[in-house]
Amino acid sequence: MNNKIKRILPQLLTILFVVFVFGFFTINAQVNMDNRGIDFGFGFLSQEASFDMQFTLLDYDGQDSYLWAYVVALLNTLLVSFLGIIFCTILGVIIGIARLSQNFLIKNSAAWYVEFFRNIPLLLQIFFWYYAALRALPLPENAQPWFGVTYMTIKGYYIPSMIWENLNVFMSCLIAAIVAIIFIRIYAKKIQEREGKQLPVLYISLALITILPLLSFLIGGVTLDFEMPVLKQLAQTSFIFEGGIALPPELIALVLALSLYTSTFVAECVRAGIQGISKGQKEAAASVGLTPNQILKLVIMPQALRIIIPPTTNQYLNLTKNSSLAAAIAYPDLVLVFAGTALMQTGKAIEIVGITMLTYLSISLAIAALMNWYNKRIEIKEK
């Protein structure tokens, strides 16, 4: 009996404390909001937002509701995070491996890169790319084409847009090719395990992924046209490009800064992962006659990934949260649009900040869950 109380009492006290603290803050907020005539509620989400956004992935107009503005702004945040994660991973892996290179020049430039970008505050880097680097770009009328058809200007990066006919046929072919490749890989693995024969999987895959979509053009009735950006005069000295896709400079600066900054951390994770594999593994692999490429691909990387994934997940989460610095350079992300403009126009500070916090929490948890799942998959399976 005595033991039971001893066990339960601390827990009870903890619960009481938590309830008391939450209760205090809730009541306090309620009393103060009542005094100032502020209502609490989420009814505003269905009201007309009546402000415009510079850059959206889905159709959005000021006539849409705050809820839709929230969704569209959230997509902008996810877009930046997604692009940032892709680029920082590619860059990070390259730099990480480069740091272990035998070549003095490559090794040291990679080290310099890491030390440089890692040690300058991210906000400063965003400001640098947006206010210094992109500002040095030409006005649309002075822009020289890059790769013949794209234009980098102070108002954004203009690229041709694709106009598809029968896009669904093309996509079906592409998906069919991917599914076929997956099956062939599984089949090839079985053959190898059973008969020790190696199929030229790479060549077959390459052939499939080019031939099937090509066929869709030849006999599937798929056509692809490009709409080129064309210079248009707005006033005597004011020009823009029309047609094609315009990537706003705010997006470019943000993705650039986020990926460069985070790639340094990813690079260190990759280096640590590779160095964490004992030398004996490499020597053993070499002694059975594997080439250096095969050693990296078949022996080192599968083991290194287990060390690399968990800390890299943290970096992905950081990147996603850091994307909220978008507000500093007018990229319409969740913080700027929802926790900024929408908060201002409605005055619903507690509700909106609450929703925003929950949203970032959910994104972070989702990324963490995904990475945990991947980590589980590549873990050593004890038999």
Place this chain on the structure above:
Amino acid sequence: MFKHLKQLTSLFAMIAVLFAFTTEAMAKKSKTLKNTQKKGFVRCGVSQGLPGFSNADASGNWTGIDVDVCRAVAAAVLGDANKVKFTPLSAKERFTALTSGEIDVLARNTTWTLSRDADIGLTFVGVNFYDGQGFMVRKSSGITSVDQFKNGISACTNIGTTTELNMRDFFNSRGISYEPVAFEKADEVVAAYDAGRCDTYTTDKSGLAAQRTKMKNPDEHIVLPETISKEPLGPVVRQGDAVWEDIVRWSLNTMIEAEEYGITSSNADSMKTSDNPQIKRLVGAEGEMGAAFGLDNEWNLRIIKQVGNYGESYKRNIADTGILPDRGPNQLWTKGGILYVPPAR
């Protein structure tokens, strides 16, 4: 378990009752006035730097007509126009700072609108500048009227402002597609426009005139003649303290009415012996004009002596600095403007 639940509920009930009593008791007197006098300074929210309205010089001295409203309140309630603590706020932060109690007066070129007055827990006390939204363009663009705006124009502005909404109404009603580029800080907007990121910069016309002075080369830019909205700018207080609201309202009104009766910072003392009873009331020589606020009788005299009347404030901050030498609608009603305040009596 049930025992604990009971205790818990009674605990909550006690807390709730405690809160109810304290707020009830404090509402009768001006809590804000009491707190301000205890602290010894007026907590005033201003802009992050808008010449003519609220702008800090290199040594941290704030000037501007918005700043003068706060100084007037300080002169009235504390006896010294310099006892103000200024908090620079972005457009986005301003209302939260006020409702959360970080500041007691918001004098930050803020437009008086229905939804702000009714929804957010704020009360607008008056208008200290009648403004309207306009557009600035580069002179070299050859644009001289908003009629020349074309599809695809990019417009820089601030987030969290009425400007952002007016801009949409304006372009939509004219069927022009545009690219809104909205920054949090005014300086960022100016920098972006100045660098050529945007074709036009839109905000209140007074703001355009003031920010123009900050550009690399002010002569390269013009403000278009059209005004697309009404922007009555005025000081704001928290809802729920009617006495404090009155103090701020009548501090502003005193400045405007003083100009109407020709009372200036230099002649205020001599006006005590005036034959006009209304002038005497404005300098605290007749009636009990401060008692209702819990202030002494010379609160308004101090405002006029230390800060000056509205005309002096306008001249010092806006006309002499070359921002808007012409007072336009911000002229007294007796001189063709629309400044008209209820009589202090």
